[in-house]
Amino acid sequence: xxxxxxxxxxxxxxxxxxxxxxxxxxxxxxxxxxxxxxxxxxxxxxxxxxxxxxxxxxxxxxxxxxxxxxxxxxxxxxxxxxxxxxxxxxxxxxxxxxxxxxxxxxxxxxxxxxxxxxxxxxxxxxxxxxxxxxxxxxxxxxxxxxxxxxxxxxxxxxxxxxxxxxxxxxxxxxxxxxxxxxxxxxxxxxxxxxxxxxxxxxxxxxxxxxxxxxxxxxxxxxxxxxxxxxxxxxxxxxxxxxxxxxxxxxxxxxxxxxxxxxxxxxxxxxxxxxxxxxxxxxxxxxxxxxxxxxxxxxxxxxxxxxxxxxxxxxxxxxxxxxxxxxxxxxxxxxxxxxxxxxxxxxxxxxxxxxxxxxxxxxxxxxxxxxxxxxxxxxxxxxxxxxx
Ligand code: MG
Numbered sequence: 001x002x003x004x005x006x007x008x009x010x011x012x013x014x015x016x017x018x019x020x021x022x023x024x025x026x027x028x029x030x031x032x033x034x035x036x037x038x039x040x041x042x043x044x045x046x047x048x049x050x051x052x053x054x055x056x057x058x059x060x061x062x063x064x065x066x067x068x069x070x071x072x073x074x075x076x077x078x079x080x081x082x083x084x085x086x087x088x089x090x091x092x093x094x095x096x097x098x099x100x101x102x103x104x105x106x107x108x109x110x111x112x113x114x115x116x117x118x119x120x121x122x123x124x125x126x127x128x129x130x131x132x133x134x135x136x137x138x139x140x141x142x143x144x145x146x147x148x149x150x151x152x153x154x155x156x157x158x159x160x161x162x163x164x165x166x167x168x169x170x171x172x173x174x175x176x177x178x179x180x181x182x183x184x185x186x187x188x189x190x191x192x193x194x195x196x197x198x199x200x201x202x203x204x205x206x207x208x209x210x211x212x213x214x215x216x217x218x219x220x221x222x223x224x225x226x227x228x229x230x231x232x233x234x235x236x237x238x239x240x241x242x243x244x245x246x247x248x249x250x251x252x253x254x255x256x257x258x259x260x261x262x263x264x265x266x267x268x269x270x271x272x273x274x275x276x277x278x279x280x281x282x283x284x285x286x287x288x289x290x291x292x293x294x295x296x297x298x299x300x301x302x303x304x305x306x307x308x309x310x311x312x313x314x315x316x317x318x319x320x321x322x323x324x325x326x327x328x329x330x331x332x333x334x335x336x337x338x339x340x341x342x343x344x345x346x347x348x349x350x351x352x353x354x355x356x357x358x359x360x361x362x363x364x365x366x367x368x369x370x371x372x373x374x375x376x377x378x379x380x381x382x383x384x385x386x387x
Contacts, residue, residue: 001026002054004030004031004032004216005341006030006032006033007031007033007034007097007098007273007275007298008032008033008034008036008095008096008097008098009022009026009034009035009036009067009096009097009098009099009100009101010035010036010037010038010090010091010093010096010098010099010115010120011023011035011037011038011100011102012039012048012087012090012091012099012100012101012102012103012108012111013039013040013041013100013101013103013104013126014038014039014040014047014062014102014112014252015041015046015050016040016102016103016104017204017205017206017209017267018102018125018206018267018271019038019040019100019102019150021107021267021268021271022100022102022268022271022275023035023050023054024268024284024285025055025271025275025284025285027090027301028283028284029272029281030090030216032276032281033275035054035055035056035189036056036057036058036093036096037056037057037058037059037060037062037090037094037095037096038050038051038054038056038059038060038064038102039059039061039062039087039111040060040061041061041062041063041064041089041103041303042061042062042065042066043066044061044066044069046068047061047066047070047181048060048070048073048180051070051074051078052296056077056078057077057078057079057093057129058080058081058090058093058096059078059080059081060080060081060082060086060087060089061080061081061086061092062082062083062084062087062107063080064082064083065078065084066232066259067081067086067316071386072347075182075385076248080126081157081320084107084110084111086105087103087107087110087111087114088110088111088113088114089114090111091111091112091115091118091119091120092114092120093118094118095186095225096115096120096220097121098120098121098122098160098274098275099111099115099121099123100123100124100125100151100271100274100275101115101123101124101126102125102126102151102211102309103121103123103126103127104126104128104206104208104325105126105128105208106128106131106132106133106328106331106373107326107386108126108128108129109129109132109133109136109137109366109382110124110370111181112124112129113137113138113140113366114139115201116137116140116144116146116148117140117144118148120145120146121146121149121366122146122147122148122149122276123146123149123151123271123275124149124150124151124152124274125151125152125271125345127152127221127224128221128331129224130154130161130224130225130228130229131221131224131225131323131324131326131327131370132323132324132327132328132373133225133322133324133364133366133369134225134227134228134275135228135364136364136365136366136369137228138169138228138229143320148200148229148234149273149274149277150225150270150274151267151270151271152225152228152270152272153156153203153248153249153267153269153270154174154175154222154226154249155222155225155246156225156248156270156273156274157248157249157250157260157261157262157270158172158174158226158228158229158230158249158250158251158267159229160259160261161249161250161259161260161261162171162230162251165251165259166253168253169232169251169252169253169254170236170252170253170254170255170369171232171236171237171238171251171252172226172230172232172236172237172238172249172250172251172252173238173240173246173249173250173251173252173258174222174223174226174237174238174239174240174249175239175240175241175242175247175248175249175250175340176218176219176221176239176241176242176301177200177201177202177203177213177241177242177243177244177265178216178217178243178299178301179201179213179214179215179216179239179243180196180197180199180200180213181196181197181201181214181306182200182241182243184305186305186345188343188344189305189344190216190343190344192200192342192343192344192345193344194211194337194338195209195339197211197344198210198211200213200214201243202223202244202245203245203267204267205267206310206366207282207331207334207338208331208334210340211334211337211347212308212334213333214343215306215308215346215347215348216301216303216306216308216309217308217309217311217312217330217334217348217351219239219301219309219312219380220308220309220310220311220326221312221330222315223237223239223309223312223313223316224312224315224316225324227316232348233318234313234317238266238380239301240299240300240301241297241298241299241300241301242296242297242298243299244293244295244296244297244303246262246263246264246288246296247260247261247262247296248260248261248262248263248265248270248295249261253333257308261310262288262310263285264285264286264287264288266285266286268283268284268285269285272284273348276331295373301338306348307348307352308347308348309352311348311355312326312327312353314355315355317362318360318363319362320360320361320362320363320364320370321358321360321364321368321372322355322358322360324357324364324369324372324373325328325355325360325375325376326351326352326354326355326378327354327373327376328354328373328376329347329351329354329355329376329377329379329380330347330351330379331377331386332349332350332376332377332380332381333347333351333380333384334347338385341384341386342387346384346387348381350380352375353383354379354380356384357379358379359379360372360376360378
């Protein structure tokens with residue numbers, strides 16, 4: 001591999017689940033990738049370890065105090081930035097070729113836009129950015145001629161299956177594991193606690209997305225994400241439960257053919273593909289052993305028991321600020337569930353109530369999006385306090 005250009009990678013959210021797995025991918029291919037920047041919220045000790053190991057040029061930490069602590073240690077060796085401004089600044093770091101957006105939540109909007117503006121290749125692992133501000137982000141990417149490569153496993157799968165078949169596309173099929181409570185009764189769902197919700201059967205992910213997977217909101221957010229990435233009407237974006245998470249998604253073509261992407265459920269595969277696209281290399285993930293795979297099961301998602309999926313379709317179809325509001329209310333509700341303030345089943349109810357109170361605006365710009373996001377967070381917080 002000598003003589004090949006090294007790709008300079010910047011990771012926003014390096015101490016999170018996707019960030020750590022991205023670093024494992026980079027460790028496997030040190031001759032191809034170099035880490036030029038890291039950004040995290042407040043996990044100082046892990047971030048310090050990463051700084052020691054990868055020696056980045058710049059580091060952004062959202063939390064001011066954490067940033068000062070790190071500055072003390074490294075003094076002038078590294079450029080430190082803090083707050084949301086720091087995230088935006090590091091996202092446009094001149095040395096970076098590709099920016100992995102792996103922060104959690106709508107906080108990803110501004111750094112994603114900054115990276116696009118700076119002509120970086122985007123590996124997008126943050127679906128909330130597209131849910132909350134998809135039109136703005138996609139329009140900016142189009143204007144700048146920037147390819148957004150999805151890291152979300154379903155969208156990576158579709159991105160790969162769709163290639164060359166775009167004009168024959170009939171539907172896309174997002175697969176869902178159904179989460180840990182797929183077979184729970186309504187009564188059992190009432191008793192779900194954070195510890196239970198954080199044990200996903202197939203995927204190793206951060207707490208927010210793991211709870212979203214359990215409510216099926218994750219799949220709902222992915223439907224909206226797919227709408228923006230692939231430009232299909234909501235009627236053509238289907239969801240299918242495939243509980244082993246072996247089929248990562250499928251495209252259905254006009255002649256009745258289905259193209260599916262299969263593999264072990266390991267996020268390092270789609271992360272690496274986003275880094276190496278359009279090429280492929282060996283990955284740190286295991287190979288899929290079909291002989292030991294007993295069966296692959298399919299089922300329709302149960303939107304009665306898991307209303308979040310239907311709420312997301314609804315929000316997507318209404319469009320404008322409604323998906324922003326759905327996402328913001330969900331972020332607040334999930335956080336409160338994780339802190340033991342509300343029941344598992346209240347997450348979807350809160351989101352639904354906030355949506356019912358919202359008067360969506362059709363035409364959006366960044367100010368309108370942030371106002372709607374802010375309004376929805378306050379409304380969700382108020383509703384939770386009144387429970
Ligand atoms: Mg996914």
